[in-house]
Amino acid sequence: MCAKRHGQVTIDFDNLSYSVPETNKKCPHRVLLHNVSGHFRPKHLVALIGPSGAGKTTLLNVISGSKAVDNSRVSGSILVNGKERNLQKFRKQSCYITQEWSLLNQLTVEETLEIAARFKLPSNTSESDRKSTINEVVEILRLNGSKNTLVKNLSNGQKKRISIGVELMNNPPVLFVDEPTSGLDSSSALQVVSHLQSLALDGRTVIVVIHQPSSKVFQLFHDVYLLSDGECLYNGPSEHLVTALSSAGFNCPQYYSKSDFAIEVASAEVEGDIKLLKMETRKRYEMKEGEFYENLVPSKRISEANHPNEHTTMMIGDDDDDDSYNSLKGYPVSKLEQFWILFMRCTKITNRDMYLSRTRIITHIMLGLLLGCLFYNFGNDADKVVGNHSFFFFAVLFIHFSSSMPAIMTFPSEANVFLREHSNNWYSLTVYFFAKVLADLPLQIICPTLFLTIGYYMTGQPMELQRFFMIWFVMILLAMLGQSSGNAAGALLNVELSIVVVPTISMPLFLLSGFFLQPKDLSPLFKSLSCVSYFKYAFEAVAVSAFGYDRGRLPCSQPYCHYRNPRKFLDDIGVDDYHYLERVGMVVAWALATQLLLYTTLTIKIYQDKIRTAFRKLVT
């Protein structure tokens, strides 16, 4: 592999404990890991097994130094190649592949890997090196046939493989994989674990949390780590598992699945001496490493002879003092490059997504035409001023919802991709945030512009550039506000809930916009509440732009028109003439506030486990 090669990594952990605060006053802490010890070796695929709730993911998080873990609550030692783990360095030596394959559907396999390579390989990597790294990952994971397939069209097994591929790009010597086979059929599960095995045989240390592996899948694992209730019951070669269990009185019936039996032992469903099993495991751990494996491995299963075609892509050697890790403070690529890659990716996705872009553009044109026909020439007729006012009201409503609804539908999956990439140290939240805001901007400008230009012209509004741009600016702000509030809701809640919550919050704000009820008719309480309605400011700014600023008398199609003087109409709806900037200022403040809400929501998502723990600490 062309990516920089790092030494092989052995992980030893001893008496590792981890607890979380609880709200219960009598028992303020809950211990999730109790003095667990073990070794994870290079060239070995380790199965981390145990009943549900045994602490498998917790152990993976603690050892990998996941941001989900409060490190001040971890005790015990974690050694990497015999030296105390340096978290910053270790995070760069390892990658964590989560259960969900959070990938972007609109990119092809090659594009997905290309972007991963851009983020994960140092900026000075040449184009040809990057290409050959991508080709090698494609080769290793046997994705050659699907290089140009969109991710959304891949099978579940292929999606799982590509999500492993993106993390392999910088050739990390340690892989932590959480339930790679969940949701896969038996043959896809076998394929995925076989790939993980070949990655291990390449020299990597691969630790996999796995649920009920089939016998065929289980055979692929070299080592097993068995957990029960946060305690280690066994750590060693998988072929010695049954012997170790039977030496403590747990006899596995012939032809019975070894992993199922081990989980039954860990769930206390089988008779035997659990204390003895723990003691024996501890004794084996305390033996010197050579002795430990000599005692346990009857036939050296992992040998060069067994794998004559072994890739020698990992650097063989124990040099973990590689100072390049220390020089890699922060991210592999500069913030400017991060911004550019993210911006280009967002733009590509928007262009490819039928629902997000083309459909939105078409609906804005169609609605512009429809309203243009319905309110044809209303803007130029004193008799139709009230109808014209409704046109603007509908425009405000439409622009807002046509931006917020697509965001609610699409952002949750994008947020998952962001969280995965951010937790794997690809780029910073701030860079992502600004790239997203800027990449979304063209559509937020194009759609309202098309809608308004058509509607404005057909409804016969005053042909004055200044008035047009005053209304246009309000519409752009509303589109931005709609999108950021939709994104924030989509990131904070799930899609189903957001679809209910966003309109529910928006409706009272609409009612207080001044269209249905004028401020003079509101009770003092609702009058003050109406000050928080951004629709009120947007709607008033549009009304002032259309009817205010000394607009002349309107032509009248009837013998008598009450609103020949547009100023009179503004008086009647309780909107004072002028003061456009103050109103727009309030909409800008709201647009900034929703962007801030989105930023805060993403920050909360990143640190939710830590925030939850800190909150519990506060309560107790």
Ligand SMILES: Nc1ncnc2c1ncn2[C@@H]1O[C@H](COP(=O)(O)OP(=O)(O)OP(=O)(O)O)[C@@H](O)[C@H]1O
């Ligand atoms: N932040 C936390 N606060 C309180 N309890 C937690 C926290 N994280 C995990 N737990 C608890 O710790 C125990 C172990 O959780 P963990 O997710 O590690 O189990 P697991 O073995 O991976 O389970 P599964 O196989 O079901 O995914 C569970 O009972 C879980 O409820």
